[in-house]
Amino acid sequence: MLEDRLRRFATIWSRAIFPATATSMTRPEFEQHLLPLATELSTALHARPFTAQPAHQVGAALVGAHCTDPDALSRTLGVVDAYLVLYCGDPAQSAEESRARCARLQHALAAGFAQALRERTLAEQESIARSSLLARSEALQAMHATETRFRAVFEGAAIGIGIADLEGNVLEVNDTLTQMFGGLENHVRGRKVTDWAHPEDRPQVWELYRELVKGELEHYRVEKPFYRNDGTVLWTNLTVSLLRDADGEPQYQLALFEDTTERRLLNLRLRYEATHDALTGLPNRTLFFERLEKAVGATDGARFGLCYLDLDGFKTINDSLGHATGDRLLVEVADRLQSCATAPGEMVARLGGDEFVALTTGPDTRRGVDELAGRILNALATPIRVDGREFTVRGSIGIVEGPAGERTSAEVLRSADITMYRAKSAGGNRFELADPEADARAITRHGLTNALPAALERGEFFIEYQPLVHLGDGSVHGAEALVRWCHPQHGVLGPDRFIPLAERTGLIVPLGRWVLKEAVRQARFWSRRHTDGGPLRINVNLSPAQLQHPGLVADTVDVLERSGLEPGALCLEVTESALIGADEDRLKPLRQLAEMGVDIALDDFGTGYSNLANLRRLPVSVLKLDRSFTQGMQRHPADPVDLKIVEGIVSLAHSLELAVTVEGVETGAQAEQLRELGCDTAQGWYYARPGAPDRIHTLVLADAV
Amino acid sequence: MERPAWAPQGIDISVPSVSRIYDFYLGGSHNFEVDRAAARKAMEFLPGLPKIMQANRAFMRRAVNYAVDAGITQFLDIGSGIPTFGNVHEVARKATPDARVLYVDHDPVAVAHSRAVLDGDEQSDVVAADLRKPRQILDSPAAGLLDLERPVALLLVAVLHFLQDEDEPYAAVAELRDALAPGSLLLLTHASFEGIPLPAERAGGAVEVYRGIRNPLVMRSREQIARFFDGYEMVEPGLVSMPHWRPDGPTGQEDPYAFSGFAGVGRKA
Numbered sequence: 001m002l003e004d005r006l007r008r009f010a011t012i013w014s015r016a017i018f019p020a021t022a023t024s025m026t027r028p029e030f031e032q033h034l035l036p037l038a039t040e041l042s043t044a045l046h047a048r049p050f051t052a053q054p055a056h057q058v059g060a061a062l063v064g065a066h067c068t069d070p071d072a073l074s075r076t077l078g079v080v081d082a083y084l085v086l087y088c089g090d091p092a093q094s095a096e097e098s099r100a101r102c103a104r105l106q107h108a109l110a111a112g113f114a115q116a117l118r119e120r121t122l123a124e125q126e127s128i129a130r131s132s133l134l135a136r137s138e139a140l141q142a143m144h145a146t147e148t149r150f151r152a153v154f155e156g157a158a159i160g161i162g163i164a165d166l167e168g169n170v171l172e173v174n175d176t177l178t179q180m181f182g183g184l185e186n187h188v189r190g191r192k193v194t195d196w197a198h199p200e201d202r203p204q205v206w207e208l209y210r211e212l213v214k215g216e217l218e219h220y221r222v223e224k225p226f227y228r229n230d231g232t233v234l235w236t237n238l239t240v241s242l243l244r245d246a247d248g249e250p251q252y253q254l255a256l257f258e259d260t261t262e263r264r265l266l267n268l269r270l271r272y273e274a275t276h277d278a279l280t281g282l283p284n285r286t287l288f289f290e291r292l293e294k295a296v297g298a299t300d301g302a303r304f305g306l307c308y309l310d311l312d313g314f315k316t317i318n319d320s321l322g323h324a325t326g327d328r329l330l331v332e333v334a335d336r337l338q339s340c341a342t343a344p345g346e347m348v349a350r351l352g353g354d355e356f357v358a359l360t361t362g363p364d365t366r367r368g369v370d371e372l373a374g375r376i377l378n379a380l381a382t383p384i385r386v387d388g389r390e391f392t393v394r395g396s397i398g399i400v401e402g403p404a405g406e407r408t409s410a411e412v413l414r415s416a417d418i419t420m421y422r423a424k425s426a427g428g429n430r431f432e433l434a435d436p437e438a439d440a441r442a443i444t445r446h447g448l449t450n451a452l453p454a455a456l457e458r459g460e461f462f463i464e465y466q467p468l469v470h471l472g473d474g475s476v477h478g479a480e481a482l483v484r485w486c487h488p489q490h491g492v493l494g495p496d497r498f499i500p501l502a503e504r505t506g507l508i509v510p511l512g513r514w515v516l517k518e519a520v521r522q523a524r525f526w527s528r529r530h531t532d533g534g535p536l537r538i539n540v541n542l543s544p545a546q547l548q549h550p551g552l553v554a555d556t557v558d559v560l561e562r563s564g565l566e567p568g569a570l571c572l573e574v575t576e577s578a579l580i581g582a583d584e585d586r587l588k589p590l591r592q593l594a595e596m597g598v599d600i601a602l603d604d605f606g607t608g609y610s611n612l613a614n615l616r617r618l619p620v621s622v623l624k625l626d627r628s629f630t631q632g633m634q635r636h637p638a639d640p641v642d643l644k645i646v647e648g649i650v651s652l653a654h655s656l657e658l659a660v661t662v663e664g665v666e667t668g669a670q671a672e673q674l675r676e677l678g679c680d681t682a683q684g685w686y687y688a689r690p691g692a693p694d695r696i697h698t699l700v701l702a703d704a705v
Numbered sequence: 706m707e708r709p710a711w712a713p714q715g716i717d718i719s720v721p722s723v724s725r726i727y728d729f730y731l732g733g734s735h736n737f738e739v740d741r742a743a744a745r746k747a748m749e750f751l752p753g754l755p756k757i758m759q760a761n762r763a764f765m766r767r768a769v770n771y772a773v774d775a776g777i778t779q780f781l782d783i784g785s786g787i788p789t790f791g792n793v794h795e796v797a798r799k800a801t802p803d804a805r806v807l808y809v810d811h812d813p814v815a816v817a818h819s820r821a822v823l824d825g826d827e828q829s830d831v832v833a834a835d836l837r838k839p840r841q842i843l844d845s846p847a848a849g850l851l852d853l854e855r856p857v858a859l860l861l862v863a864v865l866h867f868l869q870d871e872d873e874p875y876a877a878v879a880e881l882r883d884a885l886a887p888g889s890l891l892l893l894t895h896a897s898f899e900g901i902p903l904p905a906e907r908a909g910g911a912v913e914v915y916r917g918i919r920n921p922l923v924m925r926s927r928e929q930i931a932r933f934f935d936g937y938e939m940v941e942p943g944l945v946s947m948p949h950w951r952p953d954g955p956t957g958q959e960d961p962y963a964f965s966g967f968a969g970v971g972r973k974a
Contacts, residue, residue: 019960022732022755024762024791026953066790068732124734128725128787131735131818136716139813 002042002088009087010038013079017062020071030065037061041080041109042088045101052101052108059112063120073113077106160236160257163243166213166250168193180236180259182229193253198225198233212242215250223260235261277350279327280334288349288357289409295361296412298404305369305401307358308416309337309376312394312428314354328386330354333393336379341372357416369401373431396423397431418442444490449501451487456511460486463518464690467699468539468661468683471675476699478537478571480683481519482690483511495541503545512546517559522693524565536696539571539601544578552589556598567597571622575603579618587619594619601661606649615656623653625679627664633673634666643677650678716813721918723867724786724815730758735787735818743918750910751903753962760947760963761863761894766796767951768892768970771940772858773800775972777890779857783809783836783881784864788822793860794829804828807850809842811835836864837872839880856888856973865933866896866923875932882936887973891937894968895930896922900946902961930967937971944969 014031023030037058044054062072084105085098093101154161160177164170173188181188197206205224211217219241226234237258245251275287283291295304311333318326330350337348337356345361358376360368376397383390398419400412407415415434421442423432455461465479485493502508523538546552560567572593579587579602594600601622602615606629625646632642646662653660662674665684674682688699721743725736729744732755736744748754769780778801782793785808797804808819808831819831830850834841842848851857859881868874882891898905908924915922931944942949946964948956 022730022759022762024759024766024796026763027958028954066732121734127821128735128737128814128818131821132716132718132814134821135813135817136718138817139716 005087006038006042007035009042009079009083010034012083013038013076016075016079017067017072020069020075021065021067022069023066025065033065038088041084041105044105045084045088045098046090046093050101050104052104055105055108056112056115059109059114060116062113063116068117068120073110076113077110080106080109160255160259162188162255162257164193164253164255166253168213171252177257180228180234180257181226182232184229187229193255196226198227200225200233209240212240212253213250215242218242233261234259235264277334280331280350282334282338282356283347283349285349285351288347288351288359291347291349291359292409292412295359296404296407296409298361301363302361302404303363303365303402304404304412305360305365305372305399306412306416307369307373307376307431308398308400308413308420309356309358309395310420310424311354312396312424314393317391325386329384329391329393332384332386333380337376340375340379346372357413365401369399370431373397373399377429377431394429396420396428398423398434399431400434415439445501448487448490448493448498449505452498452502452505452507452511455485455487456507456514460488461511461514462486463515463522463693465522465693465696466683466690467688467696468537468681469687471671471679471682476536476696477681478539478569479523479696480539480573480690481515481522481541483515483541499543503543506545508543508545509549509551512543513555513559516540516556517563520559520563520565520570523569524563525693526696527565527569537569537571537599538565539573541573541603542578544575547574547578547586547589553592556593557596560598567593568599571599571601573601573603573624574620576605576607587617591619594621615652615658620658622659622661623649624661624663625649627684630662630664630670630674630684633670638669638673643673646674646679647677654678718814722812722814723915723918723920724810724812727758727863728787728789730755731762731789733787733789735789743914747911747914750914751901751908751962753902753960753965754911756960756962757896757947757965758863760959760965761968762791764894764947764950764968765793765860765862765892766791767953768890768968769793769796769858769860770800771951771970772890772892773797773804775890777856777858777888778804779851779855780804780806780860781809781842781851781857782806782860782862783842784861784867785810785815785819785831786812787815788819794823794826805850806830807832807847809834809836836861836868836874836877839877839884843881843884853884854886856886856890858890858892859885860892861933862892862894863896865893865930866925867920869921869923875935878933879935882973885973889973890940891934891971891973893930893933893970894947895933895966896924897926897930897966898924899927899965899967901965927967930969934969934971937973940970940972 010031014027014034018027018030021030025033040054040058044050044052047054059073062076067073067076080102085095085102089095089098154172154174157174157176160180161172161174162170162177163172170189170191170193173185178185178188193209201224202222205222208217208220208222212220219239221237221239224236224238226236228234237260239256239258241254241256242250243252243254275284275290276282277284292304292306295302298304314326314329317329333354334348334350334356337358341348341358341360343360346358348356348358350356358372360372362368377395380393380395383392385391398416398421400416400419402412418439419432419434422438423430426432462484464482464484466482467476468478468480469475470477483495483499485498487493499508502511519538519540523536526536542552556570556572560570572590574590590600599621600619601624602618602620603624604626605623606626629642629646629649632639633646650660659680660678661681661683662679663683665671665674665682665686667686670684671682671686688695718737719739721740725740726744726747728735729741744754751757772780778797780793780797785793788808792806793808794804794806797806806829808823808829810816810819810831811834813833816831816833823829823831828850830847832842832845832847834845836842843853861878865874865878868877878891882889898908901908912922912924927944934944942951944967947966947968948959948963950968950970
C-alpha cells in the first residue's frame with residue numbers, strides 16, 4: 001500500500017535529518033510532522049501535468065520546522081534521491097521519467113528551502129535588530145529620565161552641591177551653592193578647591209582633602225568656614241566624597257555643603273547667654289569655671305592668679321534702697337571691674353549676688369595678681385553715683401596665686417573664698433593672700449561646724465572628769481566635767497576645737513544641756529556610793545550663749561530635780577569675760593541659781609580686765625585662778641612677783657568670802673606653795689588628768705583609806 | 706511602560722549575549738556576528754553545544770507538559786532569553802489554552818524581543834529583572850499575572866549556571882521557593898562537567914569563552930545541583946541527565962552531548 005510506503009519513507013527521512021534539526025519535537029512527532037511533506041512529494045512525483053512547485057513548499061516547510069541547518073537540506077536531498085522513487089514511484093511511469101521528475105523535485109525543494117531560510121534569516125535579523133534598537137532607546141530614555149531626575153535633584157537640592165576634578169578644578173555647582181557663596185557664579189565655578197581655604201580651617205581639613213584626591217579616603221565630613229564674595233563668612237557642614245569610574249579609578253570629588261551659619265550664630269548666642277550674666281554682661285559662673293578649669297589644668301609651668309571679691313556691706317544697700325538701686329550699683333561695679341582686667345589672659349566674672357572674681361594667667365601672675373587686686377580696690381575707691389546719690393563701695397578680696405596642675409578649681413575657689421572672709425574679718429576694703437594653714441583651719445572649722453548637729457544626735461560626745469583636790473588634806477573634793485567629741489575622722493577633740501563653733505551656731509544650748517544632765521547624773525551616782533565623805537561636787541562649764549539663754553534656770557532646776565542631786569553639789573563655771581560688763585538682767589539667772597544653792601565659779605580669773613571691785617556684786621562663790629598664775633611657780637625658786645599676786649588675790653577673795661581654786665597644778669612643789677598661799681582647792685596633772693568617771697571613784701576610794 | 710528607577714547600563718551589541726548565543730545554537734538568526742563568533746569559539750572546545758541546547762529545549766517541553774498534567778496552568782520562566790520556537794507559552798497552550806506565562810530576563814534586548822513577540826497576548830508577559838534579586842521579580846507589576854496562592858511551575862532552565870557562588874544562587878532559589886504555594890514545581894537544568902563526553906580540561910575551554918564575555922559559566926556537581934531542590938520533593942526519576950528525564954521513547958539514538966549536565970523536577974510540599 002502507498003500509505004505504508006509513505007510512512008516508511010518518512011521514517012527514513014526523519015531518521016536522516018532529526019540529528020540536524022533544532023526542533024524540540026520528539027522523533028515520533030517529527031516523523032509525523034514529515035509525513036504530509038512526504039505525501040506532497042509523492043503526489044508531485046505522479047502528478048499530471050508535472051509541476052515541481054509542491055517540492056518548493058516542502059523545502060520551505062522544513063525551514064518552518066526549524067531544520068535550518070544546511071545539513072538538513074543535503075540529507076533531505078539524499079533521502080529523496082535514494083528513496084522517493086523507490087518507495088513512491090509509479091510503476092506505470094518509466095524509470096527515466098521518474099528519475100527526471102525526482103531530480104526536478106530536488107531542485108525545487110532546495111530552492112524552496114533556500115528562499116525560506118533566506119526570508120527567515122532576514123526576518124529574524126531584522127527583528128533582533130529592531131529589538132536591540134528598542135532596548136537601546138528604552139535604556140537611553142531611562143537614562144535621560146534618570147539624568148533629568150538627577151538634574152532636578154542637583155538644581156533643586158536645599159544643600160549646595162559641587163563637583164570638582166581631582167586637580168581641584170570646580171566643574172559643576174548648583175544654584176544653592178552659588179547662592180550660599182553670595183550669588184555670583186564665577187565666585188564658585190571655575191575656581192580651584194584650594195582657593196577656598198579659610199584661616200579658621202581646622203588643620204586636618206586639608207590633610208583629609210589630600211588623602212581623598214589621592215584615592216586613600218572615600219569621604220570625609222568636616223565643619224568648614226568659607227569667605228562669601230562680600231567677605232562675610234559662610235559656615236558649612238561639608239561632606240566630600242570620592243567618585244570613581246566603573247573600573248574603580250578615582251575621577252571626581254563631590255562636595256555637599258550644608259549652610260550652618262545661622263545655626264552657628266544661634267548657637268553662639270545661646271552659648272553667650274549661657275555663659276554671661278544677664279544683669280552685668282560679665283562672664284558668669286559657668287564660663288568662669290571653664291576658664292579656671294583650663295587655668296589650673298594648664299601645664300608647662302603655667303601659673304594663675306585669682307581674686308575673689310565680695311563687696312563690703314552690700315546687703316545693707318540692697319535692703320535699705322531696694323534691689324533696683326542695688327542692681328544699678330552692681331552694673332557700675334561690673335563696668336569698673338571690667339576696666340581693671342583688659343590684658344590678655346585676664347578676665348572678670350560675676351559669680352552671683354555681690355561676688356565677683358578676676359582671673360589672670362601668664363608667666364608672672366605672682367606680681368600680676370597683686371596689681372590686679374590693687375587696681376580693683378582702686379577702681380572701687382571713687383564713689384559711685386546712682387539715682388542722684390553717691391555710694392562708697394568697698395570690697396574684700398581673697399587672692400590665690402600659684403602654679404597650675406596642683407589643685408582643682410574647686411579647691412582654688414574655696415581657698416579664695418576663705419581668704420576673702422579673712423580680708424573681711426580683718427576689716428574689709430583690703431586684699432589678703434591665701435595661706436595654706438589658715439585655709440586648713442578654716443576648712444576643718446567649716447567641716448566641724450557642719451558635723452556638730454549630727455554628732456549630738458549620734459552620741460559622739462562624752463565627758464571626762466578631772467578631780468578637784470582639797471589642798472588642805474589632799475582629799476578629792478569634786479570633779480570638773482569636760483566635754484569631748486569623739487569625731488569619726490579627727491578622733492577625740494577637746495572643747496577648744498568645737499565649743500566656739502557650737503557657740504556661733506547656737507548648738508551650744510542643747511549640747512550644754514546634755515553635758516549638764518550627764519554630769520549631774522554622774523555626780524548623783526557618786527554621791528550614792530560616797531555617803532561618808534559628804535557629797536562630791538561637780539563643776540560644769542557654762543558658755544556665754546547658755547548664760548543668755550532664757551531657759552537656763554528652768555533647765556538646771558529640771559535636771560537637778562530629776563536626778564535628785566543637791567543643788568549645793570553643783571558648781572557652774574562661768575568665764576570672767578562672759579560677765580564683764582554684764583548688767584543686772586544678765587546676772588539675774590545666775591543670782592537665781594545661786595539663791596537655790598548652786599555654786600557659781602568665776603573661771604579663768606585673771607585673764608580679763610577684771611574690775612576687782614565688781615566682784616562684790618557678782619553672785620559668785622568661787623574664783624578659779626587661771627593657769628597662767630601657777631605657771632610661774634613651776635620654776636624653782638618660784639617667781640616672787642607671781643607669788644605676791646596670787647597671795648593678794650587669795651586674800652582678796654577670802655575677804656569677799658570666795659573660795660579659791662587653782663588650775664594647772666603640775667608639781668608637788670607647786671601644790672605645796674599654793675597650799676601655803678591659802679588656796680582652797682586645786683586641779684591639774686599633778687593629781688590626775690581628765691579621765692573616765694570610774695577613775696574619780698577610784699581616787700575617792702583611795703582618798704578615804 | 707515599566708522602567709527601572711535607575712537607567713540600565715547602556716545597551717552594547719558589540720558585547721556577545723548568552724541569550725543570542727543560545728538562539729544561534731538552536732539554528733536561529735536572532736544574533737549578531739559577535740554572538741556567533743563567541744558561539745563558534747565555544748564550539749571549538751565543545752562541538753556538541755547545539756545538542757546540549759536542544760536537549761534543554763526537549764526537557765523543557767516534556768517538563769511543561771508534565772506540569773500541565775499535574776494541573777498547573779501558571780508558569781514563571783526565569784532566564785527565558787530570546788523567544789524562538791517551542792516556547793513555554795506555546796507548549797503549555799497546546800496542552801491547556803488558559804495557561805499563563807511570565808517570562809523574566811535581565812538582557813534588555815531579549816526582553817524587548819519578547820515584548821514584541823508577546824504583543825497582544827493577554828496571558829503572557831515579560832519582566833526585565835534579575836534572578837539574583839528575586840524580590841525584583843516577585844514585586845514587579847507584571848507578577849500580578851500569576852496567582853501565587855496557587856501552584857506555579859518555576860522554570861530555571863539553563864540559567865543557574867550563570868550565577869556565581871558570590872551571587873548566592875541558593876538563597877535566590879530559596880527565596881523564590883518561599884514565595885510559591887505548596888504543590889508548585891521547580892523545573893531545572895544545570896550545566897556540569899559530569900556527562901560531557903570529553904575530558905573536563907577540554908570542556909573547560911568553553912567555560913573560558915563564557916568567562917571572556919563576562920558571563921562566566923559555573924559548572925556544578927550533581928550534588929551541588931541537587932541542593933537547589935532543598936524544600937522540594939523530587940519527582941521521578943529524580944535528578945538525571947536531560948534525555949533520561951521521562952523520555953518519550955528510547956534514548957539510544959540521542960547525541961552523546963545531550964547527556965551533559967542534569968535536569969530534574971521537584972514539587973514543593
